[in-house]
Amino acid sequence: MDIQWQELQPIQGDVIVIEDDPILRELMVDIIEQLNARCVAFDNADDALIYMLKPDNPFALLIADHGVPGTIQGMELSTMVHQRWPDVGIILTSGYLLDVSALAPNIVYLLKPWSLDGLVTTIAGLVQPGVALHKTAG
Template sequence: MGQSKPLRATALIVEDDPMQREMMCLLLEESDYDVIQCESAEAAELILDRKGGSLWLMMTDVNLAGQMDGVELAHIAKERVPDLEVIVTSGKPLPQALPEGAKFWSKPWVPLDVIREAERTSVAHSTDDDA
């Protein structure tokens, strides 16, 4: 019988700045994540609808292309995928409260923080799978 491939973690990165988006993607790919990129909350919402159950982590900026901001997206994400690890980043104070369980990272964040969060999320998921 063939061996099943281990489930790879998938992260959704929502950032309208191409350089920051690319940096986050590279850091997560180095941490063995598959990465889906979006520059707007509206595009990310479609990904949540289609692949929400397979996502482990979502990082979003507050200010995005489109009509919806990252805080609104965080609320939608936690509503649709309650176990999703959600991180919202901004260089300014948040315009409204985050949903329960979501984290706020002030910009500039440190690349090592992304790697640590990826590892922490992977460990949490592997522990959940073993239960």
Template sequence: MNGVGKCTTEKKILIVEDTDYLRLLMAEVLDSVGPRVEALPTADEGYSFLQKCGHNVAVLVTDIRTPGRLDGVDLARLVASKWPHIRVVLTSGYNANSLSNLDTFDQFLAKPWSIDQLRGAVLKVLEDADPSST
């Protein structure tokens, strides 16, 4: 896992999850997928990171509910408008059908998810972003 805030030329997966143990687990699981992983606790911090390094991010995996000014849905909407190349995986303990206006994501991953489901969702959006990889 890369250090917080480092911007390199490598493609990255950005994780935004406020629950420490889930953020660490997600980072460990996704570190083996390919792109480097950056894991942050709030959407506000995720947005700051994207302002510096958004051109290098391939996938955003974000919880819908995060503390701060922005939540995960706000962040997904900003990504869709400013960095349309970034694929978005939203995750939540809430049922996707009960949430409104979630048109800014590529995959929804309901909690509790399994490691295979997390890895599969991210691999799917990476493949969708780069059809030559199949």
């Protein structure tokens, strides 16, 4: 997979990925790295939150699966991150339909299975709103 996205500006800060499925987590890391961004991946939200709370770990985007092991679920973490870091883009994913009516308007919900194009355009919409993307095979 080598896709170049024109008009996508570099992401300033880490992209945090929380996904308990190791294959999907690796795929997401690969996609983020293809976008020339630094990705830090976790299999649970508890460890990710500990990482995010450290002052020397700036992050620009959170992509969290809702149903992960641990004491914090993706929807809860998304709300917590939005409250503490309102400028951070947030993508919540799940293989199940969730009632997302209580989520803040800038938290984007992607139902699994999402497409590569859907994930990348959602990321771009959060980190550089209003810029249309065009892809070319690399």
